Amino acid sequence: MALNIKKAKRINELPPYLFAEIDRRKRAALTRGVDLIDLGVGDPDIPTPSKIVEKLMEVASKPINHRYPNSAGLLEFRQTVADWYQRRFGVKLDPINEVVSLIGSKEGIANMAVAFVDPGELVLVASPCYPVYHIGTLFNGGRNYFLPLKKENHFLPDLDAIPVEVARQAKMLWINYPNNPTAAVAEEDFFIRVVDFAHRHNIIVCHDAAYTEMGFDGYRPMSLLQVEGAREVGIEFHSLSKTFNMTGWRIGMAVGNKELVSGLAQVKSNVDSGIFQAVQEAGIEALRLGDEVVEPSRKVYQERRDILVSGLRATGFECEKPRATFYVWVFVPKGLTSAELTTKLLDEAGVVTTPGNGFGEAGEGYVRFTLCVDKERLREVTDRIRQVRL
Template sequence: MNIEPSRKMSIFEPAIFGDLKAAAAAKKVEGFELYDLSLGSPDLPPDEKIRKVLSEQSFSANSYGYTLNGTKRFYEAVTDYYKRRTNVILDPHTEVIQTMGSQEGLVHLPLAFCNEGDIVLTTNPGYVAYDAGIKLAGAVPYYMNLLEENNYLPDLDAIPEEVAYKAKLMILNLPGNPVPAMPDAAFFEKVVAFANTYNVIILHDAAYSEFYFTGDTPSSFLTTPGAKEVGMEINSLSKSFSLAGTRIAYIVGNAEMISIMKQLKSNLDFGIFEPIQEAGIAALNNAEEITDRLRKIFAERHKVLMQGLTDLGWTVTPSSGGMFVWAKYPYDMDDKEFAFEVINQTGVVMVPGTVFGSEGAGYVRVALVQDVETLKKAVEQLKSLKIETCATLVNN
């Protein structure tokens, strides 16, 4: 039997994460201690309140039917969370939709709004799921480069008018993955003005909104005047509440756009397991207590890793939030070769920057997914690096 993949499969390149894990596993067999700072999967368990609800609800014999579009209780918990945390008022019936994790929502969303050949404005570097969704829809990405001189924010003024007028969708992620740039109100106001001028739908990926280390409340695009008229925000419970494996997220914002997403989603799945929704409700209803505790832990990790890499002579992107450190290493070496050489010499696992786009050349993404003592040990290990054939400093 001759089995061939579809032509569309050519857009899905094998992910490097498996290769990184395999290289790390090989070193472990040799007796190396590993310091895995690659995947952005929270190492801390969900709060006990969340685990208790999930356990109790899973035991109920009545919890195993289809939930279709999601429960009324979950939608009300989302709207109450937004009102408390960001002062944004949402209608739970028309301005919220549930997704099976943010990645599922992000990959499917371009299908709902883009025709083949439509332009989608996205960032370089950017989260890999954005490109997957754009290409799955047959749309065309236009990359907004995240550069140091622009504080790693997209330069909307640099987008050619002929591109802006043809664009259908813009995807933003602030603070982001892999670059944890933090927007201010003026930037989001500019985004709303751009959307109105060029008739572009805005999707803000707020997966890391609760990972802020300065200020009092999380940042939300929807707090910007006019934002709900031009766009949506997707948020996941994976990071903020350590619920990565449960796959639960939501999109909020413009009612007409949400209605279109509901139509698409009704053809794709039959809803999220009800006990997981109940666990999500417990998380959202106790967000202040849970996220305050997590933030203190991650803020300390952020401080230790930022300082540690800086002391090694690495150029670390300034950040005041997010779950990652974006760093330029001080060697003239291909980032993928560098990542594997670091594993080989030190056991420290990081993700090469070009996984996220061409502007990631010379960078690595380092995740804050180990405790402070482990991060300190990882930095100590990096001190022993010997890159003999590539000793030229990148920033010389």
């Protein structure tokens, strides 16, 4: 007899998956043979720089790399992360106590709640956002309090609008700049306000900095840790995924407050065995190469951004020109919802985008386009969108 299998409550209580309908339509269109242009996923189409791939090939055969890695990461990898932070942000880190490697930043983001959120505890999460922040809370029995990101506030959370009672109860705050999905950026004054808010209310600040290297027109986004007092309250999640076109390699890091780093490392040592050491060695190579291999990608994305933004504007869409990330956050014309526009773009133009409300209620009214296809295809997007009846 078949087992009566019941999934855990944490699975059954997951919020509805808002991309299910778009996924279904996408599959149906592919089955009909439609030539889809997929601007839905934030996954670089540009290959990992060859010097990094060559490094992996060179070190993959070393028997020492075939054994269990240490879950915190090779000391040499953590030292290289510290050197990179020093070079890039002028932030000094102790590689032993203030750096931990991650199997991609997603893993660390999800495990952060395991380490620090007890059932019933409150977590402040921006909305719209990368969903792992609030799913992490839910998986661990915590409660989320959403901070809407509004255009009039440049898509930064309004900390003054948080009721005192909520701030008093809150354990943790998630922020992410440059931001997915809005492509907004934050300046020093915002990070200073965040750090001050965290000190006043005894709140852990988790900053997801996955996109700091994807800045355009010479703009170099900052690290939370550059702000005075940030190290007492904050941890920053970073990743080689977007910076070096290494999403498939699964390598990232969390840095900052040593209690926060050690809590996360403690969870990890119980649930994973770290990153394949050869990948860590290739990661060391990537961080050492730095801008030499990042700058060509920035140029590509910047050119694509200019093509897509001017094309969208020419067809009557409203959007900001992003200063960073490979996303364009497009305003939905009056009379349509995010889901309706996404459906129209897919059905009438064969262009896949993501409805803003898929990233949280406050994302309604927007659609996210990515820049992860080549410029010829992006030009085609404009031509195709012109045909859509809005």
